[in-house]
Amino acid sequence: MSNSVPILNLKAQYETIQTELEATILEVLRSGNYILGKYVQSLEEKIAALCGAKYGIGVANGTDALLLALWCLDIGPGDEVITTPFTFAATVEAIALRGAKPVFIDIDEHSYNIDPEQIERAITPRTKAIMPVHLYGLPSHMDPICEIAKRHGLRVIEDNAQGIGATYKGRPTGSMGDLACTSFYPTKNLGAAGDAGMIVTSDEKLAERLKAIRAHGMRKRYYHDELGVNSRLDELQAAVLSVKLPYLASWNARRAELADLYTKHLSGCPGIVTPTVSLAGQKAGTARGEVQHVYHQYTIRVLSDAGTGGTLENPKRDELIAELSKANVGSMCYYPVPLHVQQAFQQVGASMGQFPISERLSREVLSLPMYPELTNEQVIYVADCIKSHMAKVAVSPVATPVSTALSSI
């Protein structure tokens, strides 16, 4: 069916593995083993291996993974963590919930990931960690990030919620930081049937502490060495993920195929910029041989007339969304408001105009349907809808480079 393309279709994936999935869920139900059973343990081992780390610690969701990663490094009040304002709120929420201060730096305009060139200027004696996000499934430029961290004695926590299965210079995302955090939220490339998350690390001491913190600070039952929480990965969710994991590589490959198809059919479309496989500071699209993008999202830019002007409004994007909706095509803005201007993060003290690239992208990004079950015909239909609408709208703005002024807080 090519004339209705929802932004997501989780049922379609379920139907491809229904028999296996239902048999495994039933097995767990019948076993009576619902907490930290064999599926959690084997999933921890397999995800750690996939991410090139020694240990996996299953937790309740990706947000807790970030929170516990900061916690096990004793990051808290008085400390600062450098990250991006152009990410899902959980990245920054975790820092703030620990009582630490998020310090934003702007992103690179082609990769949408943090610009390592801006990190050093944001470092202060209070800086404890850098938290890069592999946004939309494209790895951040980890070599310069890790090099700066090493030189300044900082920790690196990868937010790998959107990047599972991606590689950077042959290394899996999750293998380069001190710790990496993954979300198995149902819409992720590897999604549970509910909430779930994991932290991976190769540091035995951190792994051991994380296992205690996720279960009320217990190393031995009912002996609470320190404060902790209840944030265990659910056995049923681990079973679901164990069924799905063997398919991840082929699902990610299919996403990449669909992304290429979108890009081919959207090339030259006025007013639209297609995503590129890029590393911060390099020319757009030059990282294809070095980096494997897993396209958690396929995100285009709908250029706005405002250029770098201080607004988040983009009538051109609104019109395109409405046109797509009329054609039964789903689309979504991830994320329409950068975090430095969100009410919840006002204590950070940043304001509109401080991070021009993040602001511009918030105004222009639009994610299109992207899941392995999409057909080529559906992708071509979506691209055709965009092309025919954009051909009708008046003079298109041009993608001008955005200056990368220092943007720390």
Ligand SMILES: Cc1ncc(COP(=O)(O)O)c(C=O)c1O
């Ligand atoms: C970049 C990023 N970080 C963190 C999270 C938080 O994960 P969860 O929703 O599992 O708490 C998400 C997912 O929603 C995410 O996309």
